[in-house]
Amino acid sequence: MIIRRFSPLLLCLVLPLLPIPSSAQSPSDLPSGIDAALNVPEFKNAVVAVLVRSLDTGRTLYEKNPDVALMPASNLKLLTAATASAKLGIGFRFTTTLLRTGEITGSGELKGDLYLHGSGDPSLTSEDLTAMVRQLGSAGVRKFHGRVFVDASAFDARALGTGWEWDDESYYYCAQVAGLNCDENTVVLTAEPGKKPGDPPVVTAINGTRYLTLRNEAKTGVAGSPATVVFERARARNEVTITGSLPLDAKPVRETVTVEDPARFVGTRLWEILERSGTDTPKPEKRRVEIGIAPTNTLPVATHVSPALPKLLADFLKPSDNLYGECLLKTLGRQKSGQGTWDSGAATVRDYLGEIGVDAAGLVMADGSGLSRRNTVTARMLVDLLTAVETKLPDGARAAFVDGLPVGGQDGTLRNRFKSTAAQGVVRAKTGSLTGASSLSGYLTTVAGERLVFSILMNHYHSATGATRTRAAQDAIVLALMNVPRS
Numbered sequence: 001m002i003i004r005r006f007s008p009l010l011l012c013l014v015l016p017l018l019p020i021p022s023s024a025q026s027p028s029d030l031p032s033g034i035d036a037a038l039n040v041p042e043f044k045n046a047v048v049a050v051l052v053r054s055l056d057t058g059r060t061l062y063e064k065n066p067d068v069a070l071m072p073a074s075n076l077k078l079l080t081a082a083t084a085s086a087k088l089g090i091g092f093r094f095t096t097t098l099l100r101t102g103e104i105t106g107s108g109e110l111k112g113d114l115y116l117h118g119s120g121d122p123s124l125t126s127e128d129l130t131a132m133v134r135q136l137g138s139a140g141v142r143k144f145h146g147r148v149f150v151d152a153s154a155f156d157a158r159a160l161g162t163g164w165e166w167d168d169e170s171y172y173y174c175a176q177v178a179g180l181n182c183d184e185n186t187v188v189l190t191a192e193p194g195k196k197p198g199d200p201p202v203v204t205a206i207n208g209t210r211y212l213t214l215r216n217e218a219k220t221g222v223a224g225s226p227a228t229v230v231f232e233r234a235r236a237r238n239e240v241t242i243t244g245s246l247p248l249d250a251k252p253v254r255e256t257v258t259v260e261d262p263a264r265f266v267g268t269r270l271w272e273i274l275e276r277s278g279t280d281t282p283k284p285e286k287r288r289v290e291i292g293i294a295p296t297n298t299l300p301v302a303t304h305v306s307p308a309l310p311k312l313l314a315d316f317l318k319p320s321d322n323l324y325g326e327c328l329l330k331t332l333g334r335q336k337s338g339q340g341t342w343d344s345g346a347a348t349v350r351d352y353l354g355e356i357g358v359d360a361a362g363l364v365m366a367d368g369s370g371l372s373r374r375n376t377v378t379a380r381m382l383v384d385l386l387t388a389v390e391t392k393l394p395d396g397a398r399a400a401f402v403d404g405l406p407v408g409g410q411d412g413t414l415r416n417r418f419k420s421t422a423a424q425g426v427v428r429a430k431t432g433s434l435t436g437a438s439s440l441s442g443y444l445t446t447v448a449g450e451r452l453v454f455s456i457l458m459n460h461y462h463s464a465t466g467a468t469r470t471r472a473a474q475d476a477i478v479l480a481l482m483n484v485p486r487s
Contacts, residue, residue, distance in 0.1 A: 030484055034062055037476040042469040046461035049379040050477065055390055055443075055451040057487055066383075069362035069376040070457045073432030074320045075439040076370035078382060079363075080345075081313055081404060082389050083352045084328045085397040087335065094121030094306040094331075096180070098132050099298035101146075108142030109280075114301075115294035116270060117151040118180030118263070120340065121306045122327040123315065126183055126207050126269055128304045133270070133277050135302035143280035148270055149292035152263035154179035155330045155340035159262070162342065163372030170233035170240075170257050174371065177326040178262040179340060182269055183207050184323055185262040191229055191242060192252045194220035201229065201246045210284055211259060211268045213239045221245035231255040264289050313404035317430060318412030322369035329368025342367060353381075356388040370432055382441045382455040390443075390453070405430055405442055408478075417475055422447055422482045429454075429478075436460055438470035444478060448486035454478075 030052075038048055049065040084092075096119065102112020114136075118124075159176035160169065168174040175185040188206040193199075199220045205212060218229050228244035238260050246253060259265045267289035275281050306312065316324035326342075333344025336351075346365040353360045358381060366372035389401055406412030409424030413431040418424045429442025441455035456477060458470045 030480060031062055033480045034064075034477050037473045037480070038064075040469055040473070042462040042466040043458070043473075044462075046466070047459045049457040050455070051379040051383045052452060052454045052481060053383050053387065054487070055387065055453050057450075059487060061452070061481070061484060063379075066380040067362065067378050069364070069378055070459045071373055071434065071437040072370055072375055072377045072382070072439050072457060073434040073437045074322075074370040075382060075430050075432040075441050075455070075457070076365065076368070076375050076377065077317060077320065077325050077432075078385060078430050078441060079349050079353075079365065079377070080325050080329050080332075080368040081317055081401055082385055082393075083332055083349045084309065085313065085389075085401045086352060086356075086393060087332055087348065088309055088328075090309050090396045090400050092309040092312075094119045094123070094312075094327075096121055096124055096128070096132070096304045096306075097300050098136065098302035099294045100141075100301050101295065101298055104140045108140055110141045110144045110146060113146040113149060114144065114270075115149045115151055115292065115298055116180065116267060117294055118154055118178070118266070120154045120179050120181070120327045120331050120334075121304075122181055122184070122321070122323045123306050123312065124180075124182050124266075124304065126273065129182060129266075129270055129273050130277070132302035132304055133273050133279070136274075137277060137279070139301045141279065141301070144274060145280075145282050147288045147290055148267045149290050149294070150180055150263040150267040151293050152179035152291070153293055154334060155327075158342065161326065161367035161369075161372050163366050163374035165373075166235060168371075169235060170231075172256040172258065173322050175258045175323045176260065176262050177323065177330070180263040180266050181323065181327065182262070182266040184321075185265065186256045186258050187212055188254065188256050189214075189231055189240065189242075190252050190254050191218065191231075191246055193246050193248050193250055196220065197222045197248055201242070203242055207269065210272065211238055211265050212257075215239065215241040218242045218244050218246060221247045223247055223249040227253065229253050231257055233257045233260075236260060263291065310400040310403065313400050317404040318406050320413050320431065322371050325369030326367060353385070356385075356392050358384040358388055370434075373434065373437075377457070379441075379455040379457050382457075383453050386441065386443065386453045386455075390451075402428060402443070417471070418478070421479055423475075423478050426482070427478055433467070436463060436466075438467060438474070440471075440474040440478070444481060446482055446484050446486065448484070450484070450486045452481055452484075454481065 051066040052061040099115040191201040329345035330340040332348040334340035362378040366374040405428040406414035408418035408427035427444040432439035
């Protein structure tokens with residue numbers, strides 16, 4: 001397996017909880033209990049912010065540094081998702097259209113070009129492109145030797161967010177962002193041992209074979225030897241080098257790498273799918289993918305419509321998918337100002353916070369996912385936002401947001417946390433993880449039936465063991481909240 005820094009999308013394991021009493025406690029016991037959960041050596045030099053509020057009464061149960069601006073990691077996704085729920089609406093869908101120029105002859109030849117026009121859909125897959133090619137076949141096209149144009153003009157040309165770290169760029173959670181995306185702008189590679197030690201492993205690209213150049217420098221090792229195979233994409237190039245050793249008796253190794261220039265990647269996938277469909281196409285070396293906007297005389301021949309916003313939000317929040325966050329943020333900006341940029345999207349979020357009475361002091365929004373280390377929020381801002389979602393959003397938009405959150409012990413990035421506890425199936429919250437930053441913010445209903453909203457932000461803890469302790473402390477705080485008696 002490839003060795004990487006702590007991933008922002010890393011799913012959390014079941015962790016030992018810190019000693020918080022599980023029996024019913026008085027509200028006056030809660031501060032000392034939370035303080036005890038935070039009183040561990042790994043947090044000696046950390047900055048921790050916690051705010052807990054009752055949705056039913058408005059009372060504050062606990063606060064610690066609620067107005068200190070901290071890196072939220074993926075808790076920033078709460079801002080993007082709430083604004084999308086309110087401004088895009090639950091009926092919102094992305095649309096991808098395939099258009100043609102020229103005529104279709106009686107023999108089934110398209111005497112023109114194809115234009116693939118995107119709207120920034122992060123959910124588009126090779127299977128969706130395959131369905132569009134079927135629609136093209138249904139329109140009578142059996143032969144195509146023209147050009148494929150890709151139109152990604154829904155968004156600006158900036159593919160990487162401000163503050164994204166350069167050595168993350170080849171990893172799946174740092175996929176480039178474009179107005180035309182497919183397969184999360186990644187290619188899945190597998191490596192299997194060769195026939196005998198010393199042979200190169202057999203490397204296969206499950207999708208996008210021809211878009212990447214594979215340099216296989218790895219070797220098959222003797223049975224029982226360590227597996228050290230590594231996949232690395234060269235920065236700014238679609239060239240992946242495979243190094244290390246894969247034992248003769250090893251199971252296949254699977255790795256997902258990002259691609260450079262997603263729009264051209266989608267155009268290449270379209271050519272490959274056309275070939276696979278049986279359409280008469282040129283040889284691969286003669287297939288052309290160009291950037292271009294469809295002229296006014298084009299005719300639509302195929303359309304793909306994404307799932308509606310509630311499904312998009314679930315696919316965004318539960319697995320903590322960064323590409324969805326960036327595409328939603330740029331879409332918010334394009335809807336309001338006509339510009340699909342990070343800056344216009346962030347301005348839309350800030351304006352929305354003002355509309356619902358959430359103080360944006362302390363907010364720096366460099367992207368829509370929380371991947372950038374330049375992002376900052378406060379615990380008060382997140383608690384105020386979560387409160388406003390419950391009290392000010394229409395029912396459909398509120399449900400789309402809340403239902404999209406991971407559920408403790410059941411799904412998403414919380415599926416392995418809170419199992420066999422009072423919080424299983426009860427806490428709905430967004431996790432967040434970067435190196436040196438961990439967060440958990442969301443909702444729960446106590447054993448006594450009181451609805452609470454909370455935010456826990458942790459920065460600059462001890463790097464070696466702090467990540468484990470942060471999640472243990474967060475879980476302990478949540479379990480303590482479960483047992484607060486109703487006022």
